[in-house]
Each structure stands twice: as C-alpha cells, then as structure tokens.
Amino acid sequence: MKKLTPVFLFSVIIAALFIIWGVIPESTLGNAALTPVTSAIHQFIIEKFGWYYLLAATLFLGFTLFLIFSRYGNIKLGKTEDEPQYSYISWFAMLFSAGMGIGLVFWGASEPINHFHTPPSGDGNTAEAARAAMRYSFFHWGLHPWAIYSVLALALAYFQFRKGYPFVISNILRPLLGKRVDGGLGTLVNVISVFATVFGVATSLGLGAIQITGGMAYLSPAIDNNFTTQLIVIIIVTVLFMLSAQTGLNKGIKYLSNINILLAILLMLFLLFAGPTNFIMDLFVTTIGSYIQYLPSMSFRLSPFDNNTWVQDWTIFYWAWWIAWAPFVGTFIARISRGRTIREFLIGVLAVPTIFGGLWFSVFGGSAIHLDFFKNIPVMDVINERGSEVALFYVLEQFPLGTVMSIIAICLIATFFITSADSATFVLGMQTTNGDLNPSNSVKFIWGMIQTLTAVILLWTGGLDALQTAAIIAALPFSIVLVLTVFSLIKSFREELKKADVHPKKI
Template sequence: MDHVKVERLGPFPRVSKPVFITSGILIVGFIIFGVLFTETAGTLFGFLQGFITDKFGWLFILLMNLALALCIYLAMSRYGDIRLGLQTEAPQYSLFSWIGMLFSAGVGIGLIYWGTAEPLYHFMAPPLGEPNSVETAKQAINFTFLHWGLHAWALYAFVALSLAYFHYRRGLPLSIRSTLYPLLGKKIFGRWGHAVDILAVFGTMFGVVTSLGLGVLQINSGLEKLFGTPNSLTVQIALIAFITVLAVISVLMGLDKGIKRLSDINIGLTAILLGFMVILGPTLFIFDSFLENVGNYLSVFVPLGLWGEAYEGQENWQSSWTIFYWAWWVSWAPFVGIFIARISRGRTIREFVLGVMLIPITILFFWFTTFGGVAIHMELLAAIDPALASPGLVEAVQADFGSAIFKLIEYYPLTKPITFIIVIMIVLWFVTSSDSASFVIDMLTAGGDTNPPKIQRLFWASTEGVIAAVLLAAGGLSALQAAAIVAGLPFALVVFVMMYALLRGLSRDQLILYRAQQYYITAESADHNTANEFVDEDLLEGPPKIAKGD
C-alpha cells in the first residue's frame, strides 16, 4: 500500500516535506503578522471569529449533536465488538494511566481555569432568567456541563475513533488524512491529504500556544498570592521558558516515562485537592448537588444541546459561549483525537467510546460541582444572610477568570499550601499539554509516524514556547485564539466527511469479523490465533477476506 513520503530535511531525519515546510511557513507568517500588526490582526481575526460564530452557529450545533448520536450508536451497535488492533489484543495502557493521559491532552487545564469561574459567571449573567436566583444557579451548572460534557467528549471520541480505526485496523498512518481513505483512496497521500494535515497542525499549534500563554497568567496570579511575585511580563516569559524546559525533559523521557508519569502524578494531585475541598467544604451540599446537577443536566441536555437562541431575538450570548466552545473543541479535535488514538490500542470500540465519553465527564462534573457549585452556594447563602457574603469572589470572576479559584481557596484553611498545589497542577498540566501537542504535530509532519524522532518533537516543543512568549509580549494572544476558532470551521466540514467514511469502513470490517467468527465456530480445532494465517493483502480495495489478526 502507498504511504506518505518522508525524508530528511536538514537536522530532521523523517519529515513529510509538504506538510512540515508549509506548516512552518504559515505559522511563521502568522506570528510576524501578529507581532508587527497586532491591532490589525486582532481586528481581522476578531471579525472572522464573530462572523463564523454568528452565521455558522447552527452548523456547529448540528455537528456536535451528530457526533454524540453517532458515538452512542457505535457503542450500542454490533460494531462495538470490533477491537482497535488484533481481536485478541489487550489494551496497551492500564485504565488509570489511560484516564490520566486523556486529561493530559490539554483538557485538564480547563479544570483549574474554568472550574470556579464559569458556573459563577453564568450565575451572575445568565442567558435566560434573572441573575442570582436558585433557578439561575441550576441553569449555570447545566450550561457548564453542556460545554464540558457529552457533546464535547463525543466529538473527541469520534475523531479519535476514526483515527484509531484506520490506523490499527487498516494499517494507515496515524494522521487525519487516513480517515478520508474510503472516499479519496490513494489521493490521501497527495495534496488533499497534505492540506488536511496542515490544517490539523495549524489548529493544534495555535490552540496549545494560546492556552500556554493564558495559563502563565494564571500561574503568575497564584505565585503573586503565594510569594508576592510581581505580576509582570518578565515573570510570565520566565514561566513560559520554565514550562518549555520541563516539556523538553518530558519529551526526552518518552511517552511512557514522560507524559504517562506526569499524568499519573496530576491525577493523584487532583484526587487530593478534590478530597480536601469535599472534606473541609460543605460536604453534604457537594454530594447532594452533584447528583441533582447530573439529573438536571440529563433532563435538559438534548433541548439545551439543540438550543439556538432563535426565539430570543439576539445571539450574542450563545456566540460568545456555546458556539465559541463548539468551535474551540473542533479546532482542538485533531490534537486531542490523534493523542487519544495513540494511547488506545487494544480497546474495543464499545469500551473506547464509553470510556472516552463517560469517565472524563464524571470527573469534570464532580470538579465543577465542588468548585463552581460551592462558589454559587456561597453567593446564595450571602443573599439570605449578608454576614455570610464572600467579598471579592464575584469581583475576581469579573476581573480575571483565572484568579477565581485562588480567591475561592481563601475561604478554606491551609490556603497557601493548597494554592501551591494548584500552581503545581497548572504547571504539570501545561507540561503534558505541550509535550502531547509536540508529539501530535510531529506525527502529522512525519507522515503519521507513531514514534517520530525526538529531535523533531524537541523542535516543536521549543517552538510552542517561543511563539507563546513572543505573542504574549506583543499582545497578540487574542488574535491567535481567534485564528484557532476560525480554523475550526473548515475542520468541522472535514469531520462531517469523516462520519460517512468511518461508517463505510466499519460496515466492511463487520463483514470480515463475522466471517472470522463463523470460521472459529465451524473449524473443529480453531482458536483465535488460527486466523493469523490469513493475510489480507489489500483490505481496503479487494474483496472481503479475513484480516490478519482477526
């Protein structure tokens, strides 16, 4: 079968020149534009972001709901028995490590940044109803769960499943281009495939760099509260350099010793922090409200997921929040999808889909209840008894989303030690995010190689840090974030095509699996290894046969 041509380029031993060079030119060109014409770049991409979220909001809503429906169907259907790899293969990583690495793909940092701020913001400025009421409190949690819940993880699960299926079952490169093989055939190894992978590199790089730049602002805020460290550009650039060095060390350690170990540590710190907040906070309220929050969300997630503000007469709120989130998740889908696919070999489609969709949101929902729900609870109590007011919490959210969690911690004992743990968690999440992103970008620019050379990963990890520092100094992060959102629209169209391509590929695989099962049943001495004698030389184009390992 054809493959993506990889060759040496200067110090880099294995790259796909069209993807590597074109991606590099586009990234450098954007950085120069953002630094030299910061205001113009901000205005241009801000306008494009507003245009996309206003005019194509319905498209993103349709995409997210289709992804959710398709994932539920695949998990419940006969396709769920298909394994991502050999049918007798065991999962590559333990469940604990797998969960930890799911969060290392960039989503974990959202726990810290938005955990307190988003529910409290929706409570203060709701899209529907009166602010600061019990009903608005429930609505605030519902919208937060919507943005971080089933729809978001269904999109990640679908993109990751498409990548894993065509890589582990069909032997194609672990690259976005491979998901389009049933439609484009060998053209995926040409300019069409290059274009799709370049788009994925663009979204991954700019999404991670934006998060890195915004994250150091939150770390700086935590250090200011801990040690009185100045909240300045110099400190923030130093933090970027520090995080980049740690990411480089993680890259040198490799996937199993680097990202895996750091992810395990972060999951442990997350459990410690959650336990502290539950035990020393309003424990009964947290458990009661968690169950009620999940019930409220499940009762409204379909109408809320399809809500388009059509009858409200204006679309400002949804464009700024829900549609923004949908476009942001779509732009991150290549990055998160490729990384999840890389760590998920050996799992069945059913196990994969249900695991990716349900395990992270259970943790996320409990986190948002513990941090955001408790903050809202404090405000509701203050409305009843002004003596219980929490001075500064609302103001912190209004001034800076990232500082809200540190303000909340001030109402708990051991404020400084806990603040220190939170800062460590933010740093580790960003290290694993940077490492994961460089790993994914290197795979994309190396033709889908699942073990690309470390020198190339070092290059991309260092590039992320340099870009974040330059744009932070020039004030161009907002333009970069808007550019990542703009990249979400063309990739949304790619995801629609991927849906058809995956179903087409799965239907063929199911026939092969059925024939293999019939062989096991009818052969007197058959076992699962017997089918390894049957080799499918061209499964994608030839007549159905029993694939090797099936």
C-alpha cells in the same frame, strides 16, 4: 532528522509566517495587523456559522452513542490478538491530562460563578440561575467535547491499528477519497490538522500561563500579573516540557499524567471535605439529573429572537475549542488505545472524564456559588477586578489551609501545562512525519518552540480574547474533516461486518 515531509515543511513555513506577522507592530500594518484581521474573521464565523458548530458537535455525540449500542461496538482497535498496552488507571490519567486539564483548573470555579451572575436566560443571583450555571458547566465540559475527541481518536486507532494505515489524519478519509489522500488533498487535510492543533494547544498554554501568574500574584502582591511575568512562566515551563518530551511516551508523559491525577484528586478531595460537603454532593447528584434531562434542548439552543450573545460567548466558543483540540487529543488518545474494542473505548472516553469533570465543577463551582449565594462573599467582584484566573485561589482562601492548597493548585496547573505541551509536541511530530509513532526529538523540539511562540504571540496581541479567537478560527476548517470522518467510519465498518458475515470470525 529523517527526510522532511511536505506536511512538515508547509506547516513550519506557515507557522513561521504567522509568528512574524504577530511580531510586526500594529502601527506598521494598520488594519492588516494580526489582531484586526483575526477579530474580523472571528466575528464573521460566530455570526454566520454558530449554528453549524452546534449541529456538528451534536452529530458527533449522536454518532458515538449509536456505535456503543450497535454491532460495530465489538470491533477491536487492533488485531484480534492485540491487548491494551496501558492499565485503565494509566489510560484514564493520560487521556484526561491531555484532554482538558488546564481548562478545568482555570474554569472550575470561574465558569459556574459567571453563569450564576449572568445566566443564559432570566435573572442572575437566583436559585434557578445557580441550577442553570451548574447544568451548563456540565454541558460544556461533558459528553459533547469527549464525543468530538472520540470521533477522531476512534478513526485514527481503527485505521492505524486494524487496517495498517500510516498514523496521519488524511488516511482516515481514504474510504471516501481513495488515493487522493496520497496527494495534495491529503497534504491539505494534514496541514489543517496541524494548525488546529497548534492554535488549540496554544489557547490552553496561554490559559495556563495566565492562571499561574494570576495565582502567584494573588499569593504575593510583589509579583505583577502582566505579560512579562507570563512570558517568564512560559519560558520556564517550556524548558521543562521540552526535557519531558525527550523522554518519550512511556516515561515523561505517563509519569506526569499520573502525578496530575493525584494532585487533582488531592485538591478536589480537600475542598470537598473542607467546604460545604453535603451541598456539593447534593448539587452534583441534582445536576447530573438536570443535565441528562435538558441535554437535548441545550444541544440545539441558540437565541434567534433576541440579541443575547451568551451562546456565542460560551457554548460556541467551547465547541470550537474542542474541535480545534481534536487533532491533538484525538491523535494522542488513539496512540494509547490499541487493543480495546470500540464499545470499551467509547464508554471509557465518554463516561469517565464526564463524571470526573462534573464532580470537579460541583466541588469548585459549587463552593464558589455557595460562598456567593449563602455567605455573601463577593467571588464575582474579585473576578471582575482581577480576572477569571484568580477565582480558584480566592475560593481556596476562604477555607483552612487555603494558601497551601493554592500552591498545590499552581503546581497542578504547571504539571498540566507540561503534560499538554509535551503531548502536543509528540502528536505534532506524528502528524508531520507521515505517522511515525516515535517522532525524532529534533522534530518534537521544533514543534515545541512553535507552540510556545504561538502562545506568546497570542497573549501579547490580545490576551484571553486572542486565545479564544484563534481557537474558533482554527476549528472551522477542521470541523469539515471531522464530519467527513463520521461517514468514512460508517462506510468502513459496514464493509468490515459484511466480510465478517461471509467469513465469520472474532472481531
């Protein structure tokens, strides 16, 4: 192992202390145990800073749209002669698999049906509730999350490939903070980034374990959907993603990402044509229109005149989750995006996953709502009884070859699990080795174990609620880094175009 950086040492020590804290029984620590403390912090953040998350996410989207249509869009993420390393297909596959694969499979059917029965306003189980359910599902998984990822990914790619700065997050603030990023302030920024990554990814790994065990238990009553089964699944998948992580970016992650996309498309096309095809496509087209129409109002929607916690439970959680994921996904997307212009990069990262995600929710969420609304098949009752993780399998069961498709879905979740964890070990390795684009296997092994143990601790102490709580807490400090990143990029872009005006050249 190369010389250990302060970021690596501080991050590993703090992570180890967190894991030890989570292992100590609550009876020993009382109110100082992990669950009461994190729950109190979570409640404070939600009540006091929910508005901030909403404004920050909308700022990031506005900024990325501005760049697409500005002169800055012509700037290349790299030197003038640099060409993209990956084809469009491999590029889209890798950024999508890293970006939100497990989450889409977990929430694809369950989120729209939840919104259908408990909409953000008005009565549930109505045609208007169904329209709102799809609109908000598009909203939560559409342009906003990918804009959050894009801000960080763009900054990292620009400052590393064009300016030659080390591939660490603190360096993207150099135009604002100057040489202070080389000292303690820079170390603090990088440690915050590491923990946002660890908790954001742990949330997804926990979701993956919950859904794999939920699917297995649904298909085979002999299997119990409990923590022990989830632990066994996590151990098996950990071994697999650790093996994948040792092969590097151009082998394991690339090939698994392509497999992910093939399985996801296969599953989606099956349900599209086995299910109510015309209804699904009508729903997709209609929801795109209403999503665009209501995007401004949804982006600023809170509920100050009532006690409705819907926005806190859904929108604010999602915005915090995406912010927590940004260091991981942003670093990974930046690593694979050298040679593209800012305009090409942003259009690809914003548009393609948003459209695919919208189609995904139309197929799976639309099928669930169709079964409930038109066929009186109680999808929501099954969720209330057995958990959100079984919604996908229950919906698939209502169509031909449902069991076969459920097995494919479990395989898809597992490959997404492996890819996300594999990518995260790679990213954490870069973040903690001063931007090494090919971190050592020993560093990746350590971060792989920390990710796994963090996910296990969160599942053990509180399941899905604990996972969501951790994501929201980790996101708050890192959101400040993202806001500063916007101003840092603007300052650097202006300086670059001023030089280009004085010494005209292709940028």
